[in-house]
Amino acid sequence: MNLQTIDRLAYALTAMNNAGREVVLVTSGAIGVGLAAQHLTERPQAIAEQQALAAIGQSSLMRLYGERFSDYGAAIAQLLLTHDVFDFPESRQHVLDTITQLLAQHVIPIINENDSVATDELDHKTTFGDNDQLSALVATSIDADLLIVLSDIAGLYDQNPRRHPDAALIPVVAGPAALGQVHASGAGSRFGTGGMVTKLNAARTMMAAGKQMVLCSGADPKILLQVLAGQPVGTWFEAKEGQS
Ligand SMILES: Nc1ncnc2c1ncn2[C@@H]1O[C@H](COP(=O)(O)OP(=O)(O)O)[C@@H](O)[C@H]1O
Numbered sequence: 001m002n003l004q005t006i007d008r009l010a011y012a013l014t015a016m017n018n019a020g021r022e023v024v025l026v027t028s029g030a031i032g033v034g035l036a037a038q039h040l041t042e043r044p045q046a047i048a049e050q051q052a053l054a055a056i057g058q059s060s061l062m063r064l065y066g067e068r069f070s071d072y073g074a075a076i077a078q079l080l081l082t083h084d085v086f087d088f089p090e091s092r093q094h095v096l097d098t099i100t101q102l103l104a105q106h107v108i109p110i111i112n113e114n115d116s117v118a119t120d121e122l123d124h125k126t127t128f129g130d131n132d133q134l135s136a137l138v139a140t141s142i143d144a145d146l147l148i149v150l151s152d153i154a155g156l157y158d159q160n161p162r163r164h165p166d167a168a169l170i171p172v173v174a175g176p177a178a179l180g181q182v183h184a185s186g187a188g189s190r191f192g193t194g195g196m197v198t199k200l201n202a203a204r205t206m207m208a209a210g211k212q213m214v215l216c217s218g219a220d221p222k223i224l225l226q227v228l229a230g231q232p233v234g235t236w237f238e239a240k241e242g243q244s
């Protein structure tokens with residue numbers, strides 16, 4: 001676990017919250033923290049083992065967030081969601097009502113997939129759903145102005161920079177037609193799951209809802225403050241051509 005990054009994330013999100021922004025955090029990490037707790041170095045293949053690790057890791061992850069956010073004086077809450085919550089209007093509405101209440105009370109909702117009850121239906125197949133899509137689903141459902149995706153990479157490149165050192169960062173992708181031209185592939189690290197493909201799916205969801213998304217490095221979460229200041233960091237996905 002990268003405690004310094006979590007600390008900086010808590011700092012940046014609290015600063016945003018204090019400035020009057022409504023902040024919702026979608027976080028991964030349950031399985032990763034579970035792996036560390038069980039002294040494992042590789043993610044197991046079996047779904048049941050991964051679900052058990054998520055159950056172990058999620059509570060530690062939240063304890064950590066709880067400590068860090070309270071250091072900065074922010075209150076947090078946990079929501080664990082599965083994709084089907086959004087398929088049923090009543091359950092979707094209950095989730096939205098909960099988030100609305102939390103935001104009204106200046107509490108920062110922290111959302112992860114409820115990995116231990118997630119099934120292998122939908123597009124989960126042999127793996128869990130990805131938090132890139134979940135974050136886009138949440139962002140569009142709550143009518144968020146902006147989705148910021150913090151990744152292990154500085155943004156979208158014209159080809160996978162792990163394989164092509166001469167790859168160039170794409171600062172803006174304006175509209176679905178431009179997104180259609182982009183090449184991307186799967187996960188870049190041992191712990192990442194979806195790779196760029198799932199991030200582009202998230203961007204597609206945001207664009208379809210007429211919303212912006214920024215993809216940037218999560219190495220130093222203070223980058224969030226730069227994004228909100230409109231600085232040209234990472235890749236900005238605009239809903240339409242000519243918006244940036
Ligand atoms: N065109 C591309 N631009 C940037 N990254 C790419 C691209 N194609 C594939 N990737 C890979 O996607 C990875 C990011 O996805 P992933 O590892 O799942 O990240 P995270 O853990 O942040 O969700 C990058 O580290 C990189 O290896």
Ligand SMILES: N[C@@H](CCC(=O)OP(=O)(O)O)C(=O)O
Nearest residue numbers: 028029030031130131193194
């Ligand atoms: N819900 C899972 C992670 C899902 C996921 O999208 O992971 P990642 O690709 O690391 O963002 C967890 O908390 O471990």
